[in-house]
Amino acid sequence: MQLTLWTYEGPTHVGAMRIATAMEGLHYVLHAPQGDTYADLLFTMIERRNKRPPVTYTTFQARDLGGDTAELFKIAARDAYERFRPQAMIVGSSCTAELIQDDPGGLARTLGLPVPVVPLDLPAYQRKENWAAAETFYQLVRAFAGPHAPPPGTPRPPRAAGVRASCNLLGATALGFRHRDDVQEISHLLGRLGVDINVAAPLGARPSDLARLGAADFNVVLYPEVAGTAAAWLGRIFGQPSVKAVPIGIGGTCDFVTEVAALAGIDPAPILADLPSRLPWYSRSVDSTYLTGKRVFIFGDALHAIAAARVASEELGFQVVGLGTYSREFARDVRAAAKLYEVEPLISDDYLEVEQTIAAAHPELVLGTQMERHIAKKLGVPCAVISAPVHVQDFPARYAPQMGFEGANVLYDTWVHPLMMGLEEHLLTMFREDFEFHDAAAPSHLGGGLERREEPVAPASAPIGPAPIGPAVAAPTVAAAGGAATWAPEAEKELGKIPFFVRGKARRNTERFALERGVAVITVETLYDAKAHFAR
Amino acid sequence: MSGLAAIPSTSASTGCGDAPVLRERGQREVFCGLTGIVWLHRKIQDAFFLVVGSRTCAHLIQSAAGVMIFAEPRFATAIMDDRDLAGLADANDELDRVVTRLIERRPDIRLLFLVGSCPSEVIKLDLSRAAARLSQRFAPAVRVLSYSGSGIETTFTEGEDACLAALVPTLPAEPAEAPSALLVVGALAEVVEDQLGRLLAALGIGTVRFLPPRRATELPPVGRNTRFILAQPFLAETARLLEKRGARRIAAPFPLGAEGTTLWLRAVADAWGIDAATTRGVTAVGEQRARQAMTRARELLAGKRIFFFPDSQLEIPLARFLSRELGMELVEVGTPYLHRQLLAEELALLPAGTALSEGQHVDNQLDRARAARPDLVVCGLGLANPLEAEGITTKWSIELLFTPIQGYEQAADLAELFARPLVRRARLRV
Numbered sequence: 001m002q003l004t005l006w007t008y009e010g011p012t013h014v015g016a017m018r019i020a021t022a023m024e025g026l027h028y029v030l031h032a033p034q035g036d037t038y039a040d041l042l043f044t045m046i047e048r049r050n051k052r053p054p055v056t057y058t059t060f061q062a063r064d065l066g067g068d069t070a071e072l073f074k075i076a077a078r079d080a081y082e083r084f085r086p087q088a089m090i091v092g093s094s095c096t097a098e099l100i101q102d103d104p105g106g107l108a109r110t111l112g113l114p115v116p117v118v119p120l121d122l123p124a125y126q127r128k129e130n131w132a133a134a135e136t137f138y139q140l141v142r143a144f145a146g147p148h149a150p151p152p153g154t155p156r157p158p159r160a161a162g163v164r165a166s167c168n169l170l171g172a173t174a175l176g177f178r179h180r181d182d183v184q185e186i187s188h189l190l191g192r193l194g195v196d197i198n199v200a201a202p203l204g205a206r207p208s209d210l211a212r213l214g215a216a217d218f219n220v221v222l223y224p225e226v227a228g229t230a231a232a233w234l235g236r237i238f239g240q241p242s243v244k245a246v247p248i249g250i251g252g253t254c255d256f257v258t259e260v261a262a263l264a265g266i267d268p269a270p271i272l273a274d275l276p277s278r279l280p281w282y283s284r285s286v287d288s289t290y291l292t293g294k295r296v297f298i299f300g301d302a303l304h305a306i307a308a309a310r311v312a313s314e315e316l317g318f319q320v321v322g323l324g325t326y327s328r329e330f331a332r333d334v335r336a337a338a339k340l341y342e343v344e345p346l347i348s349d350d351y352l353e354v355e356q357t358i359a360a361a362h363p364e365l366v367l368g369t370q371m372e373r374h375i376a377k378k379l380g381v382p383c384a385v386i387s388a389p390v391h392v393q394d395f396p397a398r399y400a401p402q403m404g405f406e407g408a409n410v411l412y413d414t415w416v417h418p419l420m421m422g423l424e425e426h427l428l429t430m431f432r433e434d435f436e437f438h439d440a441a442a443p444s445h446l447g448g449g450l451e452r453r454e455e456p457v458a459p460a461s462a463p464i465g466p467a468p469i470g471p472a473v474a475a476p477t478v479a480a481a482g483g484a485a486t487w488a489p490e491a492e493k494e495l496g497k498i499p500f501f502v503r504g505k506a507r508r509n510t511e512r513f514a515l516e517r518g519v520a521v522i523t524v525e526t527l528y529d530a531k532a533h534f535a536r
Numbered sequence: 537m538s539g540l541a542a543i544p545s546t547s548a549s550t551g552c553g554d555a556p557v558l559r560e561r562g563q564r565e566v567f568c569g570l571t572g573i574v575w576l577h578r579k580i581q582d583a584f585f586l587v588v589g590s591r592t593c594a595h596l597i598q599s600a601a602g603v604m605i606f607a608e609p610r611f612a613t614a615i616m617d618d619r620d621l622a623g624l625a626d627a628n629d630e631l632d633r634v635v636t637r638l639i640e641r642r643p644d645i646r647l648l649f650l651v652g653s654c655p656s657e658v659i660k661l662d663l664s665r666a667a668a669r670l671s672q673r674f675a676p677a678v679r680v681l682s683y684s685g686s687g688i689e690t691t692f693t694e695g696e697d698a699c700l701a702a703l704v705p706t707l708p709a710e711p712a713e714a715p716s717a718l719l720v721v722g723a724l725a726e727v728v729e730d731q732l733g734r735l736l737a738a739l740g741i742g743t744v745r746f747l748p749p750r751r752a753t754e755l756p757p758v759g760r761n762t763r764f765i766l767a768q769p770f771l772a773e774t775a776r777l778l779e780k781r782g783a784r785r786i787a788a789p790f791p792l793g794a795e796g797t798t799l800w801l802r803a804v805a806d807a808w809g810i811d812a813a814t815t816r817g818v819t820a821v822g823e824q825r826a827r828q829a830m831t832r833a834r835e836l837l838a839g840k841r842i843f844f845f846p847d848s849q850l851e852i853p854l855a856r857f858l859s860r861e862l863g864m865e866l867v868e869v870g871t872p873y874l875h876r877q878l879l880a881e882e883l884a885l886l887p888a889g890t891a892l893s894e895g896q897h898v899d900n901q902l903d904r905a906r907a908a909r910p911d912l913v914v915c916g917l918g919l920a921n922p923l924e925a926e927g928i929t930t931k932w933s934i935e936l937l938f939t940p941i942q943g944y945e946q947a948a949d950l951a952e953l954f955a956r957p958l959v960r961r962a963r964l965r966v
Contacts, residue, residue, distance in 0.1 A: 001616055035568025035570070036596075038567055038596045040565070042599060
């Protein structure tokens with residue numbers, strides 16, 4: 001039993017719904033009690049889909065439990081086929097139906113429906129949404145591409161001369177973070193490279209399209225969280241290699257182009273010679289100097305978190321001070337990435353733990369999910385969203401991919417804009433004595449004001465003795481275990497001279513410095529010792 | 537002008553008192569009772585709601601709460617996993633561990649609800665025993681109660697009924713010699729509570745209390761001299777348990793709209809033996825103001841045809857309000873459950889021959905709605921955008937739970953909720 005306030009991933013049947021809703025001509029019959037239909041609104045409201053998800057819920061109630069819930073399932077499945085006439089169906093249980101063990105797959109078989117029915121076994125008490133999306137897609141790929149598999153051990157015949165290379169574009173789902181625009185951007189990029197797309201799935205594909213997957217030369221796995229399992233199977237059965245590079249950021253996209261070109265037997269040089277992205281120049285532009293070493297904390301699904309760390313570090317010159325994911329299935333990859341930036345990886349789906357870790361890292365920018373956006377708001381730190389779980393704001397009206405060269409432009413804008421502009425920072429320093437600038441005036445770029453303000457200086461009430469003078473080593477009294485240091489009046493006054501927008505950080509850093517060294521009273525010396533320490 | 541003169545008598549011979557009802561079963565596009573936590577936790581400000589359930593339950597509440605992500609909300613889910621189900625871990629020990637951690641984190645909590653879910657009901661985890669055990673452990677600082685908000689037993693607003701019903705046995709006993717007191721039952725916005733409180737005071741009702749209270753430490757007493765009136769139509773079990781404790785229910789329509797609010801107040805006044813002139817003196821101003829404020833909405837809505845999908849059990853009072861005060865035509869009024877006894881006064885006021893439906897078969901109902909081409913469909917969020925995309929204007933029903941709509945001063949706001957989708961559609965040129 002796990003105490004949960006907010007969850008990063010939904011239950012397993014929502015993962016299956018993301019596949020069913022992404023595809024055409026597929027219908028999902030879900031054995032579930034009333035209330036589970038709430039999941040429909042994720043698609044109709046968050047993603048603003050104009051159709052109901054293709055899901056029929058059996059809607060059993062307590063009074064059915066003693067009776068025949070299996071019959072209820074059969075009626076629902078038969079009616080769903082009659083009404084929607086899908087090309088194929090998937091059937092399964094939600095968490096409650098899993099407990100009553102009605103076996104939707106077996107029941108559906110007895111109906112003799114005239115279309116393929118793929119049973120799903122998605123253990124709701126062990127697994128979560130992304131795993132289930134991957135499992136559902138894998139089962140569908142197996143069911144439809146499987147019958148076209150060559151005999152085991154058959155080597156893949158070489159592509160005939162003069163035939164363009166083709167690939168499958170795998171992993172985009174309904175309710176995915178910018179999947180819609182990423183598919184468009186990467187399709188365009190592949191087109192420029194001269195590579196055809198055989199099938200893009202699950203988003204927009206029909207079950208009959210999945211039957212054609214084996215025809216491609218290789219697979220592009222946009223989202224390993226969803227398509228990794230299926231791509232590995234396609235690799236084994238059809239001998240199709242997968243592109244490993246993730247086309248996020250300039251470096252990632254160039255690696256992707258190089259890898260695709262190698263698989264397709266194409267020269268990538270023309271594309272790499274003239275990158276259609278403003279990120280490299282904007283990042284070298286002198287006004288970006290202030291981005292140097294900005295402390296950034298990154299948390300999200302593994303794919304986006306790892307890619308964001310690379311972009312933040314190599315392409316914007318930030319300092320990665322934290323890297324984590326809620327995708328336990330990809331914990332190893334995130335641990336390896338964290339090593340590159342010499343940070344402790346955070347593998348957790350406990351919102352409170354994530355919040356504590358972010359607060360302790362004192363970042364100047366948070367790149368996270370909608371949950372971290374709220375954490376950052378509470379801490380008064382700017383934030384940009386880089387990953388699911390999705391929010392209505394993650395479906396912008398404009399074209400806003402995360403992947404490819406245009407995606408790199410989007411990353412530059414969305415990560416840099418929440419920060420205070422460099423020149424603005426200098427001007428604030430110049431004018432800091434002006435009466436408009438005070439603790440309570442929030443920086444204009446954080447609309448609505450900071451939620452957490454520094455406590456006002458309380459000179460009279462500070463219960464301290466004579467102010468220690470001289471070097472910090474001469475007079476520090478040792479703080480009681482775990483006790484916070486108090487501020488000497490002079491140090492408090494000196495702190496007041498620091499521009500307000502960095503004063504909070506200076507106060508926190510100094511207090512942390514004092515605590516770590518057991519300094520009980522913070523003097524002017526402690527303040528500057530701390531400044532020197534953190535400036536290293 | 538007095539609106540009262542226009543109100544016909546509520547005899548059973550008129551309206552829909554014994555009208556036939558289309559009973560359907562099939563897929564239900566409604567929330568389960570857990571959803572009530574979203575407003576109940578804000579109402580009772582020192583209560584915490586711990587759902588004992590699955591990842592689905594946590595995800596539902598999170599999705600229903602939408603953007604309301606608080607620093608640390610007063611609700612959470614104890615997510616059961618394989619170990620709990622396989623009996624490897626004693627679910628009760630696990631629950632005690634989770635609750636202990638929770639209460640350590642939140643020393644401000646005075647009342648903890650263990651909320652049952654579909655999985656906890658199916659595996660027959662006895663939360664009432666767990667609540668008694670934990671109550672003993674944390675007494676007197678924290679009281680622990682339980683109720684079920686599971687989808688196999690409750691539909692949406694029935695979660696509030698189950699929660700309030702769990703409170704009823706814990707209400708202090710009113711001494712036998714206590715003077716008559718009024719208990720208003722059902723979660724209302726504070727602004728509505730205050731308005732109704734002022735009107736009831738003006739009528740001369742000495743003691744007026746509300747259930748749920750704003751703080752768990754201020755539970756209203758109940759006894760033989762308690763008269764109670766429902767402010768929400770979905771509180772059947774709560775009403776039954778209050779009656780069991782000796783309180784007597786005042787039957788009335790619900791305080792929606794000018795007429796509804798007057799009839800609701802008048803029912804209280806009658807129970808207290810207050811004469812008609814005094815009552816009219818108290819209600820006339822508010823009623824008149826409400827009617828005036830609704831003029832614009834009435835011009836827009838009169839003659840428009842409306843179709844209700846089942847959602848909150850507020851459908852019948854709302855349909856009565858829309859048809860009688862705004863002149864709308866009722867195509868179909870769907871409700872998840874129809875409590876004929878609690879709604880007798882409402883049904884009598886509905887136009888004769890109104891098509892009523894109970895339960896749901898969502899696909900069949902969508903077929904009926906499409907065929908009828910109503911001007912406005914009231915439905916949940918899962919259906920609203922798909923219907924809009926088909927060209928059918930919708931009003932999403934959950935807003936009717938989250939917005940203050942009861943009483944005179946909110947009557948026009950309520951009317952406006954139905955007018956706005958039509959106004960918007962007329963405005964847009966895209």
